[in-house]
Amino acid sequence: MDSKRTGYIFTLLAIVIFAVQDGISKHLGGLYPPAFITMVRFWAFGAFAVLMAASRSRGGLRAAAATKRPILQIGRGALLAVQIIVVINSFTMVGLAHSQAIFASTPLLVALLSVPLLGEKVGWRRWSAILFGLCGVIIILDPGADGIDPILIVPLAGSVLFAFYVIATRLVSHDDSASTSFFYTGVAGAAVLSFTAPFYWTSLEPVDWIWMALLCATGISSHYFLIRAYDLLDAAAVQPLTYLQLVLAALIGTTLFDEQLTLNMLVGSLIVVGAGIFTIWRESVVARRKAGTTDASS
Numbered sequence: 001m002d003s004k005r006t007g008y009i010f011t012l013l014a015i016v017i018f019a020v021q022d023g024i025s026k027h028l029g030g031l032y033p034p035a036f037i038t039m040v041r042f043w044a045f046g047a048f049a050v051l052m053a054a055s056r057s058r059g060g061l062r063a064a065a066a067t068k069r070p071i072l073q074i075g076r077g078a079l080l081a082v083q084i085i086v087v088i089n090s091f092t093m094v095g096l097a098h099s100q101a102i103f104a105s106t107p108l109l110v111a112l113l114s115v116p117l118l119g120e121k122v123g124w125r126r127w128s129a130i131l132f133g134l135c136g137v138i139i140i141l142d143p144g145a146d147g148i149d150p151i152l153i154v155p156l157a158g159s160v161l162f163a164f165y166v167i168a169t170r171l172v173s174h175d176d177s178a179s180t181s182f183f184y185t186g187v188a189g190a191a192v193l194s195f196t197a198p199f200y201w202t203s204l205e206p207v208d209w210i211w212m213a214l215l216c217a218t219g220i221s222s223h224y225f226l227i228r229a230y231d232l233l234d235a236a237a238v239q240p241l242t243y244l245q246l247v248l249a250a251l252i253g254t255t256l257f258d259e260q261l262t263l264n265m266l267v268g269s270l271i272v273v274g275a276g277i278f279t280i281w282r283e284s285v286v287a288r289r290k291a292g293t294t295d296a297s298s
Contacts, residue, residue, distance in 0.1 A: 007232030011241050014225035019248035021218040022100070023256060026091035028211055034088035036200040037215070039193040042081055042186065044216035045223070049186025052224075053179060064183040068175040076168045076181070077188025083161035090155040096253035097261060100246045101140050101269045102155040107239070107276040108133040109163035111283070117167050126282050129275045136271025142264040182227070236284030240277045 028037050053064030067073050090099040108130050114120040141148050229238050253259035
């Protein structure tokens with residue numbers, strides 16, 4: 001019981017820090033190029049990944065860097081780096097609350113993409129939840145007579161990119177450990193973004209170096225707490241709680257950035273979150289059922 005309680009505490013800490021991180025990203029994204037912000041953040045994240053690998057992995061850095069899927073691992077890191085650039089652009093162009101409402105559809109996209117890319121079978125219950133959730137996304141997008149606002153393509157792209165990142169993570173998990181995947185997420189992302197330095201390097205105002213340091217600190221601490229949460233809890237217990245970030249994003253967006261919540265955003269978000277939680281729950285049920293069948297046959 002104590003370990004579960006600690007796991008939930010780590011989860012909530014990670015969610016709160018992620019929300020604060022999003023607010024800082026929006027603030028800095030309105031002042032500096034998102035590629036530059038992401039690069040500095042990934043430098044800190046990459047250094048943290050190296051330290052984690054050296055201290056927590058058996059065999060140290062060499063063991064953490066040993067991978068059977070090097071191209072896919074490097075691609076994952078690059079994909080996440082690009083996705084974060086898109087996310088920061090979305091926060092500044094669309095808003096925190098509106099962006100997070102659309103990002104909430106990611107578990108549905110993962111379930112949808114897992115069929116052609118992972119060969120997973122999705123039953124009628126999950127298909128119904130996916131279709132129901134996508135209806136919620138359409139409500140959030142609120143297409144008018146002229147169609148969907150083109151600016152909303154940015155958060156949609158961010159959600160799709162992260163879904164592909166999750167799919168790639170599942171693929172490498174068959175051959176590599178979690179510590180190896182985490183190592184490549186930080187190091188590969190930092191290495192790829194370093195090539196953009198000559199094009200996006202910007203001089204920060206002294207006060208903004210403080211914000212940048214806070215962004216790096218929140219990025220490191222949020223990932224650390226999330227790692228600790230997954231050490232103590234099943235993914236099915238952690239993932240539904242991450243939807244609280246949508247609520248916190250709405251609070252930060254409305255109170256600090258004067259964003260407006262619309263009825264479409266609220267109704268659509270409820271539908272998407274409900275469908276997402278059901279999809280996550282069904283995936284855990286199917287996974288346990290498969291594990292029980294495997295155990296019984298072995």
